[in-house]
Amino acid sequence: MIFFEFICWQTPAVVLRFFRINDPYRLLAVLAVLAILALPFWLSSPGLLLRDLHQFIAGEAVNGGRTLYSEWFDSTPPFAAWTAALLEMCFGRHLPGWNAVGFVLLFLQAAVFGWILIVHRAYNENTYLPALVFAILGVSSFDLVRFSPELFGSLLLLLALHQLFNEIEFRQQAEDVVLRAGFLLGLATLVVFSYWVFFFFAWIALLLYAGLTFRKSVLLLTGFLLPHLVLVTVYFLLDQTQWLSLNFYAANWGWGGKWDINFKSLLVIGGVPSFFFLISIFMLHQEAHFTRYQSQLLQVMFLWLVAAGVQLTLAEARTPTTLITFFPPVTYLISYNLLLIRRKWIANVMLMAMIFGVIVSGQAVLRGYVVTDPYRQMLVKEMPSRVKAKxxxxxxxxxxxxxxxxxxxxxxxxxxxxxxxxxxxxxxxxxxxxxxxxxxxxxxxxxxxxxxxxxxxxxxxxxxxxxxxxxxxxxxxxxxxxxxxx
The missing domain is CATH 3.40.50 (Rossmann fold)
Known part of the structure; x- marks a missing residue:
């Protein structure tokens, strides 16, 4: 009995201390934790998402030889459609295969963001705790551990963020850093079009904190437009620019649609991360002492938060997955707060409470304890059909x-x-x-x-x-x- 109590008391301390060590092999532990936390969602999946079905159909159309926009009237961005075609070629409509790819993308985001913060010395100590916090946020809702264009697009945004941090930290004379940042942001818009908002985030961040010159502004814009110029050139050669402009650019331009999840359920899903995020802001305001560089990174994260909010209003379909662009700034601040707390047992309790809260709230919504059938607008409703396999x-x-x-x-x-x-x-x-x-x-x-x-x-x-x-x-x-x- 005494041994059991000792284990229960020490486990939280071990978790926090384990992930504070700067050792790349800690990412394997992050992968294991993410798999364990995602397992209940895989075992109790509510069914096929409308998003999943749409990706199946888009992949089949592209693999069937139909050219996007001129022979396939849909507004799906090209990289998202081509990725769906690749996955459809590999897995068909076999959902577990798609979900496995989504899980890997979510883990890669957690690992990449943790690596970015270590490389750029965002904290006073090098730690993989942000990777763990990112993974915990990733299991807030069951649709986050499934493949989606947002998972792919937001990974490109993180790679662009790495380039921005390089420019802010070193103010390098080499101009390829800014060009690469713009190029990655441009690629992200070919996965999720509304991510164009983050181009303006990048421009403002570089202007405020990296002394952005006119020449580098032009390079940032050139890099951003380059993927689109290639796309337009291809359709010009095919003599199909009219359909590209109508069915892709014009169709994706405008304000977003409605929420596809009950608002009460959304509050429950986001309640725990929001609570710890607000606590972190308060504690950092009271206790933190930043270097000039760390203060700049913090302000960049707040700019990212604003950009994510604007992107949310532009998103065509708003689901919990749409909120993934909020994860980097939320992860950054929560991790900073946990590292700042002097009494480590308090930090341990907060970390375990967040893990427990995210799991319980996500499962409560999924199993209908909050509202009945909370995901009905996101799911494919089966119907008796007189036409099958046609x-x-x-x-x-x-x-x-x-x-x-x-x-x-x-x-x-x-x-x-x-x-x-x-x-x-x-x-x-x-x-x-x-x-x-x-x-x-x-x-x-x-x-x-x-x-x-x-x-x-x-x-x-x-x-x-x-x-x-x-x-x-x-x-x-x-x-x-x-x-x-x-």
């Missing part, structure tokens, strides 16, 4: 339950982008596009609840006459009545 074209907003058991055919996925083509099929460009869609990716079934397919009866009669209508669906005449049940 190639289906959607002439309406995509029905996730239908696409879960079928493959997307044709060029038209995002109906907001496709509607004009089908409402004006008499235009030569639209008629040619529809004809090419059926020639390249002919559907077995067309889902058409509003009878839009009939619009092409006089323009493309050869295509129209191949199908007959039955309820909300059009079936190919040679296959109608086969392999589907009412």
């Amino acid at each position: 190639r289906v074209m959607m002439l309406a907003e995509p029905v996730p339950g239908l696409m879960q058991v079928n493959q997307q055919a044709g060029f038209f996925y995002d109906w907001e982008l496709s509607e004009r083509v089908w409402n004006e099929p008499e235009m030569l460009a639209h008629a040619l596009l529809i004809h090419r869609s059926f020639a390249k990716s002919r559907p077995d079934v067309i889902f058409d609840p509003y009878d839009r397919f009939a619009n092409i009866s006089g323009v493309l009669p050869n295509i129209f006459n191949r199908y007959h209508r039955d309820g909300e669906y059009w079936y190919q005449k040679q296959t109608s009545g086969i392999d589907y049940t009412r």
Whole structure:
């Protein structure tokens, strides 16, 4: 009994002391802790996310030879779509494979951020504690340990942050540092378009703390625009710049959408990290004594926090995963506070309380103890379908339950982008596009609840006459009545 009490009392102290040691092998322990904390989410997964299904479909479209934006009407950024295509080629629709990649990306972010803070001497001691704190924040919600474009894009943001810290710390005469920072930020916008906000964050941070010159400002902008210039050049050579501008740039420009999670659930998920974040701000204001360089890094983190808030308002779909851009500044301040506390037993208790609080709050929301079915707007709702294992074209907003058991055919996925083509099929460009869609990716079934397919009866009669209508669906005449049940 005495031995058991000793172990329980000493475990928190061992955890904090273990991760304060500057030893790269501590990252293996971070990986183990992250796996243990993520395991309950993997064992009690609520189902397929809409985001997962969208990535499956986008990957299948790209692997099927359809060119983004001109032959695949969707606003998904190109790097996100190409990454989805690579994962679809490797794993198909096998979700555990995708989730494993997401887990690795989350761990890489924790490791990279911890390494950045050590390399740039952000604290008075070199420690892997920030990597542990980042990993703890990463298990706040079950969707954070699944693959998402945000996980990939935010990793690029961290690499850009490393370049910014290099410039702030050394004020190097070499101009390639600023160019690389801009290039990484540009790549991040080709994964999550709303990350363009962080370009302005970088420019302001360098202007305030690195004596940014006009020449380096131009280099930062050049690096940022370079990936986009390459993309535009490719589409110019394909003579498809019109569709790139409409279906990617214009479609992604604007304010974001609504939250896809209940607000009460969001408060519970973010409550524990927010509580420790606010405590850290208060304690740092009261107790911390910064060097000039450390003060600059702290201010850069607050600028990042503002940029993350602006990006959140621009995000197309707001889920707990969207909040991952808040992790670096929150991790930085919480870790600073834990290292600053003189009485180590208090720091140990705070660390263990945060771990326990994050786990309990995440599981409470997932299991419906806070509100019933909190993730229903994020999940694919299964529905009985008379069409299964077919190639289906959607002439309406995509029905996730239908696409879960079928493959997307044709060029038209995002109906907001496709509607004009089908409402004006008499235009030569639209008629040619529809004809090419059926020639390249002919559907077995067309889902058409509003009878839009009939619009092409006089323009493309050869295509129209191949199908007959039955309820909300059009079936190919040679296959109608086969392999589907009412």
